[in-house]
Amino acid sequence: MARPADLELASVTKRYGGTVAVDSISLKIKAGTYCCLLGPSGCGKSSTLRMIAGHESVSDGDIVLGNQIVNDKPPAQRGSAMMFQSYALFPHLSVRDNVAFSLRMKGIDKPTRHKRADEMLALVDMTPYAERLPAQLSGGQQQRVALARALVTDPQILLLDEPLSALDPFLKIRVRAELKRFQRELGISFIHVTHSQEEAMALADLVVIMSHGRIEQAGAPRAIFETPASEFVARFIGGHNILPIFGKTVSVRADRVSLVPQDDAPGGRRAIVRSTEYQGSNVVVGLVAEDGTELVAIVPDKVFFARPVEVGDATAVTWDEADIHEFAA
Amino acid sequence: MLSETRGWGFWLLAAFFVLFVLFLYGPLSTIVLLSFQGENGGLTFPMNGFSFTWFGRLFETQAVGDFGGSFRRSLSLGVMVMAVTVLVSLLAGLAFRRRFRASTPLFYLAVASLIVPSILISLGIGLLFQVIGIRPAWYSSAFGAHLTWTLPFGLLIMLAVFNRFNTAYEEAARDLGASPWQTFRFVVLPLILPSLIGVALFGFTLSYDEFARTMMTAGTFNTLPLEIYAMTTNVTTPVLYALGTVTTGLSFLVIFTALAVVLVLQRRRARLGSDAGKGTL
Numbered sequence A: 001m002a003r004p005a006d007l008e009l010a011s012v013t014k015r016y017g018g019t020v021a022v023d024s025i026s027l028k029i030k031a032g033t034y035c036c037l038l039g040p041s042g043c044g045k046s047s048t049l050r051m052i053a054g055h056e057s058v059s060d061g062d063i064v065l066g067n068q069i070v071n072d073k074p075p076a077q078r079g080s081a082m083m084f085q086s087y088a089l090f091p092h093l094s095v096r097d098n099v100a101f102s103l104r105m106k107g108i109d110k111p112t113r114h115k116r117a118d119e120m121l122a123l124v125d126m127t128p129y130a131e132r133l134p135a136q137l138s139g140g141q142q143q144r145v146a147l148a149r150a151l152v153t154d155p156q157i158l159l160l161d162e163p164l165s166a167l168d169p170f171l172k173i174r175v176r177a178e179l180k181r182f183q184r185e186l187g188i189s190f191i192h193v194t195h196s197q198e199e200a201m202a203l204a205d206l207v208v209i210m211s212h213g214r215i216e217q218a219g220a221p222r223a224i225f226e227t228p229a230s231e232f233v234a235r236f237i238g239g240h241n242i243l244p245i246f247g248k249t250v251s252v253r254a255d256r257v258s259l260v261p262q263d264d265a266p267g268g269r270r271a272i273v274r275s276t277e278y279q280g281s282n283v284v285v286g287l288v289a290e291d292g293t294e295l296v297a298i299v300p301d302k303v304f305f306a307r308p309v310e311v312g313d314a315t316a317v318t319w320d321e322a323d324i325h326e327f328a329a
Numbered sequence B: 001m002l003s004e005t006r007g008w009g010f011w012l013l014a015a016f017f018v019l020f021v022l023f024l025y026g027p028l029s030t031i032v033l034l035s036f037q038g039e040n041g042g043l044t045f046p047m048n049g050f051s052f053t054w055f056g057r058l059f060e061t062q063a064v065g066d067f068g069g070s071f072r073r074s075l076s077l078g079v080m081v082m083a084v085t086v087l088v089s090l091l092a093g094l095a096f097r098r099r100f101r102a103s104t105p106l107f108y109l110a111v112a113s114l115i116v117p118s119i120l121i122s123l124g125i126g127l128l129f130q131v132i133g134i135r136p137a138w139y140s141s142a143f144g145a146h147l148t149w150t151l152p153f154g155l156l157i158m159l160a161v162f163n164r165f166n167t168a169y170e171e172a173a174r175d176l177g178a179s180p181w182q183t184f185r186f187v188v189l190p191l192i193l194p195s196l197i198g199v200a201l202f203g204f205t206l207s208y209d210e211f212a213r214t215m216m217t218a219g220t221f222n223t224l225p226l227e228i229y230a231m232t233t234n235v236t237t238p239v240l241y242a243l244g245t246v247t248t249g250l251s252f253l254v255i256f257t258a259l260a261v262v263l264v265l266q267r268r269r270a271r272l273g274s275d276a277g278k279g280t281l
Helices: A045-053 A095-099 A101-105 A110-123 A139-151 A169-186 A197-203 A221-226 A231-237 A301-306 B008-034 B053-058 B067-095 B103-114 B118-132 B141-164 B168-175 B180-208 B224-234 B239-272
Strands: A007-016 A019-029 A034-038 A060-065 A080-083 A157-161 A189-194 A206-211 A214-219 A240-245 A248-253 A258-260 A269-278 A282-289 A294-300 A314-318
Touching: A007 A045, A019 A045, A019 A060, A019 A206, A019 A214, A034 A045, A034 A197, A045 A060, A045 A080, A045 A157, A045 A189, A045 A206, A080 A139, A080 B168, A095 A101, A095 A110, A095 A139, A101 A110, A101 B180, A110 A139, A139 A169, A157 A169, A169 A189, A169 A197, A189 A197, A197 A221, A197 A231, A206 A221, A206 A231, A214 A221, A214 A231, A221 A231, A231 A240, A231 A248, A240 A294, A258 A294, A269 A294, A282 A301, A282 A314, A294 A301, B008 B239, B053 B239, B067 B141, B067 B180, B067 B224, B103 B141, B118 B141, B141 B180, B168 B180, B180 B239, B224 B239
Parallel strands: A034 A189, A034 A206, A080 A157, A157 A189
Antiparallel strands: A007 A019, A007 A060, A206 A214, A240 A248, A258 A314, A269 A282, A269 A314, A282 A294
């Protein structure tokens, strides 16, 4: 196995003609990190990944992998490997030949490359499927073959472009647990592009939230959820109320908002219930305050059903002073 | 609307389709039938007995016309046109994947010869050869005339093929260390091979039965379509029909062989991925 390496982006910029897709971003990813690039479509996360992979030229700045600048190196000589969106498995080659493809390109003889490929297939639990064509596999199986094909190149870092987007919801959760397990076992960095905050929260050691070609915030999932750096981050990550308090825009987590009868809370805000959504362990209550601010309260089911409210009810909302979070910016 | 029986629309369209098939194969079956005309039979119905005489006569020297020679010429010409069409369409298709300076005018210029009437192109090329002072022949001027027909078709097919081609396969190959040539050889070429075979068959048939573009460019020796046409005015025996039957049979043989090969390949691939007989659940 290759030695895991650190990755550093130094003022990396990508321009397409006049438009700037990635605007001078800087980021350090320590070896062995599961990093998720998270953001809405068009935020520059895919361009960033493709620049790291070498499939897109860097307009400005440097990409440093290990101890060398890889800007001008072809993809295969960077020490990175990429797993493509919807996997791009070669449809005319068997699973074994797909995995052995990079070895064949290097001119390694057939018995050796088939042996290596079979080892990789064993690693991802796909040995019984070696003779199959990609079209004869399920989405989850294709994903594992794509992983094996990338890992056979012995990468120091693995790049994954929306690897779960082609899977159905149940499979998504199972496969993402597998990805996390592989990353831990291999000890190399995974850089995973996604637009799902849930996916990023579940997987990442380091979440990088991007918007308009810039990094809005980079940090551990917990740090991002508890202390979002900007209104954008709070909105994008979800589960936060954004509201003005004393002339400032602040955030309050939806699960820290409590509903109380109006008479019991002289300090609470009066609000009308707009919607209730039962989610099993929680009930999500949508409200609109007197000043027109929309609010969401996530109430534990036990608390909610002790004093249920219905759409149209007048109630009040409160939260602890300590739960008010002011944005850094 | 969810009734189990088919509506009148289905039967109307089915009847229309049957008419279409009759229209398509009616004349052909007439010719096939008449080629088995008895020894004393003529060019029209009724059948005067049943024999294989005319197929035998086909391979004897004719009073007028030369089947064997013209067939060999048409076959060689078809193969030449096929080879050049495949190669040039493939390269042109690859070139048109990127936009280059004047690519749009070049494209329209290339396909314009599909719109110009075939006979005019034939006439033009024939005249040009005369002006330059080269004798027109099936392997030079007619070859060129056929290419003006098959190349734009081939190019259009390749454009459609590359339009649908997922570039992620090439990026994946590059990511796995393939050189541009290796990417083409091991990824792009195998994936577009069925379309290339299509272009080849297309190029061959377009050339093999081309009449108008050969008319003014074939020179001294005729291709098969020209020979057949010439003979319709001279030959008064069902030998002509026998020829029709043999060439049609040959075409069907080629088509069915190609289909059979594709089917066998698909079966073989499918078998690799089947769990049948392996005792797994």
